[in-house]
Amino acid sequence: MNGKKALEITEILEKTYPNAKPALTYGSVFELLVAVILSAQCTDERVNKVTDVLFKRANTPQEMAKMNIEELEKYIFSCGLYHSKAEHIISASKDIVEKFNGEVPSDLENLRSLAGVGRKTANVVYSVGFNGNAIAVDTHVFRVAGRIGLSKGKNPLATEKDLMKRIPENEWSKMHHCLIWHGRKVCSARKPNCKGCSISSLCEYKNKEL
Numbered sequence: 001m002n003g004k005k006a007l008e009i010t011e012i013l014e015k016t017y018p019n020a021k022p023a024l025t026y027g028s029v030f031e032l033l034v035a036v037i038l039s040a041q042c043t044d045e046r047v048n049k050v051t052d053v054l055f056k057r058a059n060t061p062q063e064m065a066k067m068n069i070e071e072l073e074k075y076i077f078s079c080g081l082y083h084s085k086a087e088h089i090i091s092a093s094k095d096i097v098e099k100f101n102g103e104v105p106s107d108l109e110n111l112r113s114l115a116g117v118g119r120k121t122a123n124v125v126y127s128v129g130f131n132g133n134a135i136a137v138d139t140h141v142f143r144v145a146g147r148i149g150l151s152k153g154k155n156p157l158a159t160e161k162d163l164m165k166r167i168p169e170n171e172w173s174k175m176h177h178c179l180i181w182h183g184r185k186v187c188s189a190r191k192p193n194c195k196g197c198s199i200s201s202l203c204e205y206k207n208k209e210l
């Protein structure tokens with residue numbers, strides 16, 4: 001797909017979803033980091049219910065680093081993958097306390113260096129928590145970008161690189177949210193609603209039903 005078409009799609013999606021933003025509830029960058037770790041393969045609604053209780057018990061890296069893994073698992077059990085998520089939250093909290101003076105680092109390289117924090121999580125925290133330019137590729141972004149033709153990447157990293165090439169840098173974060181919202185509301189995994197899609201004339205999906 002050429003850059004002109006990618007730009008047109010960017011403009012239309014940003015008009016379609018002017019308020020696209022994460023549905024996660026958080027009061028600090030550290031809370032955001034924990035919520036994003038918990039959101040893997042879990043709905044934002046479920047994460048918000050869990051963090052509403054969890055953050056009353058612990059909502060700083062210092063408190064979380066001291067938490068016993070079994071106790072944390074009980075709080076986050078309903079988010080799924082609770083054992084690895086608990087390990088990641090505690091490891092990242094320890095790294096923040098020990099290597100970054102208790103503050104979540106504000107640059108991508110150091111965010112990605114935190115134990116238990118993958119590339120996608122770091123990108124979300126960087127763009128949402130620090131207003132940085134980054135595209136986090138989750139299951140929605142991967143699927144929707146592939147269908148539209150913005151990327152032919154076979155994995156999230158390849159998709160991220162394609163999107164970074166085709167979308168202007170100052171639009172990366174907004175487009176990340178737009179692609180997620182489009183994937184949730186219109187271009188669903190099971191049955192995309194191509195008839196009701198604002199970018200159907202530009203989309204390159206082979207099985208479009210119009």
Ligand code: SF4
Binds near residue numbers: 194
């Ligand atoms: S036209 Fe269909 S496949 Fe393409 S983005 Fe819209 S809903 Fe998704």
